[in-house]
Amino acid sequence: MSDFLQLTGKRFLVLGVANRKSVACAIAKSLEDEGATVIYSVRSDARRASLAGLLKDRPVFVCDVEQDGAAGRLAAEVAAAGHAPLHGIVHSIAFANYAEGLKPFHETKRADFLQATAISAFSLVEMASAFRPHLAKNASVVTMGISSLRVTPDNYGYMGPIKAALESAARFLAKSFSAESEVRFNVVGAGPLKTSASAGIPGYLESYLYAEKMTFRKRGLATQEVANTALFLLSERSSGINGATLVVDAGLGSNTFDQEIIRLAMRPDPGARASRPQEP
Template identity: 80%
Template sequence: MSDFLNLTGKTILVIGVANKKSVAWFTAKTLEEQGATVLYSVRSPARKASLEATLAGKPVFVCDVEAEGSAELLAAEIRAAGYETIHGIVHSIAFANYSEGFKPFHETKRKDFLQATAISAFSLVEVANAFKPLLAKHASVVTIGISSLLVTPDNYGYMGPIKAALDSASRFLAKSFSDHSEVRFNVVGAGPLKTSASAGIPGYLESYLYAEKLTLRKRNLATQEVANTAVFLLSERSSGLNATTVTVDAGLGSNFFDKEIVRLTMRMENKA
């Protein structure tokens, strides 16, 4: 059988593995199934310890992107470990401080917005710059975004603008890197997923169930489907895609006027 994706023997860094429900984990697992060598980066020693059984025998590094200089340190540690060439990077990192509960967007605190921006968006820029000397000429960098940057869900708050910044940063990195290489930068725009991170978003369950009714197939995304798209973008088979967001939402974004949703909404309106 031919190796269609041609990932065998490639070295891919996956940043952001949190647990077995995370997009990063599904992506890493699929990459290994395709013959790639996966380097894992986790946020803290505590996270590394919690994943000890899951990642036993695999190369695992610690990098808290909130700390300035952490990306450069990660690149140096990976090079010191004997990995001279990186063929791809998966950036699957997001954080928002909802410790005080949900607040209207206009009440967003500066410190929360800036912290979330540094971790969720600007870290992509820092990682790209730190790993520039290690990236193969045709390397691929993939980050995990959201399926629509135009909708304004109440319970997503300030992460909407930050995900927009991540999307834009990916395109600008693609342009910037084009001066000296053919490294590609793309975004997987994922629809709602059932992950541990999403569970921390206030009111997420109702939004998730609503989104499911809007998908054309009436079934929400599996995390594996998002991972599959990320793996494709990491492969040479996606060489024509650069500075692009690939939307993976099972048709949700095209189905705002689903007849069932319209019917149920109007029925409730008439009862009110």
């Protein structure tokens, strides 16, 4: 069987593995299945300890991207350990403080917005800059976005604009790096997934079930399907794609006027009829 993706023997840094259900974990495992070497970066010593059974003897580094200078320190440590040059980086990091529950967007706190931006979007810029000397000339950097930046889900709140910033940053990085290399930056625009991170979003289960009905196939998106797209973008088979977002949503974004959804939405509400005043 031919090595179609040509990933065998290549080295990739994967940022953001939280547990075996995370997108980053699915991508990393798929890379290893294709014969690649994966270097892992997690946010804390505690997280590294919790993943000891899963990652076993793999190289695992700690990097809290919220801390100033963390990306530079990580790049130096990875290079010093002999893991350079890297043929790609997977940026699968995001955080939003939903501790106070759902709030209208206009009530977003400055501190929460800036913290989420630093972790979820600007960390891509910092990582790209820090690892620039340690990337192969034709390396591929892939970050995890969302399937649509035009939707305004109440329970996603200020992360919508931040994901827009992440996607824009990927395009600007693609242009910036193009002056001296062929390093590519692309985004996987994933639809709703069943991950532990998603479970922390208020009201996410209902949104996921709704999105499942909105897909053409009436079946939710699988994490592995997103990982498969990331692998393609990390491989040289996608060499003609740069500064782009590949949407993976099983048709969700193109199925607004689905007959089943319309029927369910327009179905009379028995409670509303019961509360309506009776005519004399």
